[in-house]
Amino acid sequence: MTSIASRSSSSGSTHHTASDTDDKGTEESIELPNDLIEFNWLPPEQDIDFQSFLDNMDLSMGHDDTLNSTEAFTGSISDLLADIPTDLEVISDFYLAEEGTGPEKDMSILRSDTNVTNQVAVGDTVPSPPVSINLDARSDMPEQAQALLRYYKTHIESAPTCIQSSRWKSPWKLLFLPCAFETFAELSLLGGTSHTRSAILCALLSHSAFQLHKSGSNSQSDYWHNLGVKHRDRAQKHLRSAVETEASDSEQTKYKELLMAFIAMAMISIYQGNRIARIFLLDAERLIRVRGLAEENPELIRVLHHVYTYLRVIAEGIYALDDGSNDSEQAEAFPQVPESGSFRISEDLLNMGLDPGVEKNSKVGYGDIHLQVQGRWKETLHSRIHGIPESLMTLLSQTISLANEKNRLETRARCDPKLAADLKHHIKTLEERIWTWSSSSEVSMILTGDVSFCTKGPNLVCHPRNQAMISAIHRALIIYFYRQVHDVSAMILQDVVRQALEHLESCISEMINSDDFALSLAWAAFICAREAISPDLQNRARHIISITDSRGVYFTSRPAMEVISSLWAKRQAVGGIDLGGSVQASDIPCSV
Template sequence: MSPPRQSKYKEVLMALLSLSTAYMIKGDSEKRLSCLIQAERFISVNGFTQTTVSSKRRALHHCYAYMRIMAETTSIDSLCANMASTNISDEDSSQAAFRIYPGVTFSGDIMAMEKDPNVAQRDLHLAIPGSWSLTLFPEMYGVTESFLMLLSQVIRLANERDLSMTEDRTGGLDLKEFWIRAKVLEKGIHLLVSSCPTGKVLVDSLRGESQFESARAQAMYTALLVYFHRRIYDLDAALLQREVDAVEDSLIRAQEAADRHYGSTATLIWPAFIAACEAVRPESELFFSSWFDSCYAATGLRDVSLAKQVFEIIWTKRRENGPDGCSWPEILRTNKIRLMFI
């Protein structure tokens, strides 16, 4: 069977991604994940039949990658990996389940190394560490490729950590390799956060859409640091309040810019959720509770309401048992909840 023509390929892939978005709006995470997995299979079979990938295909591949990686951040139930494995060939199952990429040796400079273009454009899930100068993520989503690459790597290492704690664990990383990877990722994330412009004077010097994108990038990058500390180190929430405050500040600035019609706060649900789950002060809890109420009123997204229920459970449990009394991965895993944001 011959591969689909460019127009047909675009039509099919756009339909799958649009359907995935529709299921996200409806709050049906199971069907959304299924659509994303079907999109992956379609890209894997038909997306790289030519030596050079066209600009239109590359853009659609970037759309898929962003949606899939963001979906995986809060799809930590083991059922997610099982579903992926049953829909994709054994050869690709380790990538589909967001496990560590085999044969990659982590070193201090691996994150900054330029990847081979032929490899980079086929690395749908950013499973291979490194940078790619021809990426479209900054143009399309306002974040660097390094943000999504680091996020993908954290998801994978967190999955290995989770698997290491199960009784039926087979294979996996040894402790030395785990800590090597963790330290390399932590350094990369700190460099990413420090690279983002900060400060009221600098942000206020920007105008319109640039101000919104700057604040959004700050929120996303800082939330990645919080996400890393929760998923890899399972850090006490009380130690993350500086980062929680930084995300809160970025959300406020983004909201101010969005009110002038330069952006949608719906694209900030992920960093808001990650930070809200670590809030321990009453004033922070009040801010995030109000932010999610406003977001739900504006979007009507079911997962926004569900996300608020999750972090309110965490707040209650922490008041009863102390700052480290509960975490969002624990709540999602125990209740088999999958949250999938934009």
């Protein structure tokens, strides 16, 4: 098979269109119903340009992925995607259309048609595998595109009415779905579209197919899983080509769509395990740092930055706890990604960024994409998109970065009295901030701190179900801090585990089906279940984890229940001895 790079270069054009074919060239489908304020967050313009960014964005991070916003990238563009495994290539090759232009697309008819699904329940719109009839087959259209788009549209609009009435529109509905519809129209009317848009469309089709596979509402689970894999692989190949042929375009629209493609790929890669999802998140970070950290970004781009932050923080909060039992099966396909990423606190940042009362200026607010600094920022969107106050997300991010670097810092502190004192003070201060954090006070400050919350409608954080989710995440953070930072016995934390499970029980069934809440709920459930010891708490945790697994939401290399059950069994095998918060399940002896 001719490589993507060679075919792209042979076209002799800086703009390409792309379209999909299946193995037979046709598609079968069926019609369906104070110091930090001055910190330089932006990379120096003279040190980094976009071409150097392209020369280092490899989509697989086969080398050290420690990211420094002030470090210039080096490398060769020929090495961009060299580590992407061949077994993740698309099942059939895709067609590179000739360069061309087309008129502006009028989406009013398509949007009018798709609005019909608003009136239909999710269960009534589950598509069926293709039969002999071929209603909308086009050689350039992804398989079952129409059916999967309809299902996806219904899926993201199926959040409970009580939640919908008190929240801002989901980014997946605000940005991703319209882009998918426009891409579908371009393929239908013009026969091709950009690689970036094709990647977004195929990623959403893959996500939709995986949801059908997990739904259990039909008897064709294997078909939908295989189709999801097929669309995922196509999306990945289109993204490779987009990086090579389209990413250097300086237009803001191109930046937005490329970032959307990375985020969409990270989302569907959850079904492969956390290490793969992080590949796309790491490259998304590089893209943001090089092209996205301008102040006063348009709101839609800021929405994407918030979605990236949310995905990255949650992913990092699970990554170190995954037992990695399936890594040997993926070792050849994906080189090991260093555990640190950029989520490790540096010595010079100890005891900085820990004042929740400081007012963040726009430079810090826009540049702090990993939430390393506590404080108030009036432009934050976290509470409106994912229902989590930025202050809580910041505490979680700071705890994760501390836990990732704690062992190295403690080792160095043995020979450095100043570092030892700084580390001790940092841990103590962060602990106080976690304990004094209050959901009710934060919600009150959110609602009174910005008049736009009053003018743009009810805020999501006010909803009782969402407040239960916030409380569950806060309790899970307490558990995570004491296990990963202080390494206290899990027995001491059982009451906190119980509280977290109670909060999860009151909200998870209603909120798990939304892509905007599912990952944070799954993280809290995993942290609590991992430390449940008594049979009663384990039974309650098992029920909650079964809900997240059935939704297909886990960052671990195996379904979360398998990882948790293995940990419980090995803990029981050593007589219920506490295993330590930093011990992975695969490191635990099976017998005394």
